[in-house]
Amino acid sequence: MPEVKYRPNIGAPRTPANEEPAEERARDFRPVDTGYTKADAIAEANRCLDCKKPLCMEGCPVGVHIPQFIEKIREEDWAGALSTIKADNLLPSVCGRVCPQENQCEGKCILGKKGDPVAIGQLERMLGDMADEVGEAPECKPANGHKVAIVGSGPSGIACAGELAREGFDVTVFEAFFTGGGVLTYGIPEFRLPKAIVKREIEGLEQLGVHFEYNSVAGRLFDAEELFEEGFDALYLAVGAGLPRFLHVKGENLPGVYCANEYLTRTNLMKAYEFPVYDTPIRHGKNVVVFGGGNVAMDAARTALRLGAEKVTLAYRRTEAEMPARRAEIHHAKEEGVEILELCNPLRFLPGPDGFVSTIELQRMELGEPDASGRRRPIPVEGSEFAIPCDVAITAIGTRANPFAKLCADVELNRWGLIETDEEGRTSNPKVWAGGDIVTGAATVILAMGAGKTAAASIKKTILGE
């Protein structure tokens, strides 16, 4: 039969996302975006130009074969499409939801030069979510008799675990919490990444033979040397970013002032939004102010709305244009009613008669010359102090290095306390690799996964001598 040449549907608009109305979704924890239908996916797949030199792939930190899986969608070969993705990325349901596609695959898509790029993220997540339907059964190479320990079950740890398990390694993941997923579980809210999906991805790894040991605090319960004595041949440290940073202004320890990590952990991991069915409480503010401009700040602000806040203000010391958060997250937050207060910095938190925070004093800022990050430096405007009411304040201004890395293994750290590695993830200790936020500082899920995948390849090469 002669091959029919594919002709893309040139000029077709990008298939819109199926988002719940902002005013309805902002009041509960249901998913914001319900995802593409099969018909949506096929329509969108028909927009792909199937470029000879696919720039989208260059934009993917884990090198997913994007035109190939899109072609399989057009052919309605759902199982084939999913296995094409999974060859490079074991967590499509997660990445399709949380990757900053606009800076990666979609950011490079040639269609984006004049119009909207192909919705690669939507297609990816849709396929990932079809895993049960298509009955996808990943294949593993026969056991090779080598054991690898992984510390941390966040995106980097599980990406590394999956790669190694498929190569026939006996992999054990040690996790300090009672459940897996790391930041996917405690950090990213249910409405953006349902926990059932994280659970399913972890179960998928268990089916590949990966063992998960929960309540296992590396560096306290065991260290690298003990793991090697127990027969592990290599260790991958993916302990994640650590201690949150604080503003260091007066009143920051008042009850009602949270750091985003705590606010989100209480809500996502401990399900405080279902208190008192779940035992962990959280303060429900009427007037919530969030400090920061990253994705974590957006998650905290949107969570506050869902916990019943009447007004949520996001205060940032630069302008919206300089916010490091994904544009889509800023858009979603504003659409749901989060108000952005640009160019101001907190001076102090003041308590009310009940001892809880009740007022924040702020100072106006203006933008000066660009700083080391390339963004214009905020400079305080003298005499511009003003106050706003607030009964819950949340700081989301980044993290410092995780102190458990050095307790766990004798590896070289840099001056920020992050682990020094080469491009393969090797540390100064020949049996220890590291990757994710403990190497890069706080970054994205996909970069952490990419590091896990790179380290897995290096571990395989080192142990098997291939």
Add this chain to the structure above:
Amino acid sequence: MYKILKKTQFSENVFEFRVHAPRMAKKAHAGQFLMVRINETGERVPFTFANWNPEEGWIEFIFMVIGKTTECLSKLEEGDEIQDITGPLGKPTEIEGDSVAVIGGGVGLAIAYPVARMLCEQGKKVYVIMGARTKDLLILFEQFAALPLEELFVTTDDGSMGEKGVVTLPLARLCETDSIDSAFAVGPVPMMKFSARTCREHKIPIVASLNPIMVDGTGMCGCCRVEVGGETMFACVDGPDFNADLVDWDDLAHRQASYRAEEAVSKKQYEEDCACQK
């Protein structure tokens, strides 16, 4: 799951569990803590190790019934299982000096005991000051009395046992007679605060084991932050022991009270649920 091997009741509201946890038993040190989540809907609550046995593979912790979680715990019996226990967490206690006063108040006595035992094992001269509101709340007296101490002092607020008054009375005497080089205190915030003040007057270094509210216990969430010498420290990874002279006690007390209202809601709901089941 972590099986309860033994349950001991010290008083109406104070219990001790011995739990099967072989790996933890090998790694526990005096001053470190563990975090318990009773079941799927439970909160994570820190308790300090009271005792541990690496050969037999168990750890022990003591708790006082205060809110819903401790109430639920107290209803568990030998043979029952606790869903999650994580530890050991925090830094082990290290006390300088050859002659040390160990001060424990209320349920803090459960933390003071393994510290006193460790200091005795290190060959130090150990004075213990036990404090409680009343005789019935003074736990572990026999255990403390069995240690090779220099002296054991007991104070109760109502005078029902030992000296009537607070722990700073015998502490001041020890300071005044140059009997101690250093001190360790654990208990309610006012007790630690005034112990620190007494020691400061006599230029005796004092370490306190702090007990702020925690969620993750591994330095990730910042809930347990405390102000020590003007710096923000995390009790879970930088502590729980700190130089008591530098701790901002009022700040700690405020933060400990952050969820009083919710704790009451949770307890009331639990009691109603229990009443329904009867």
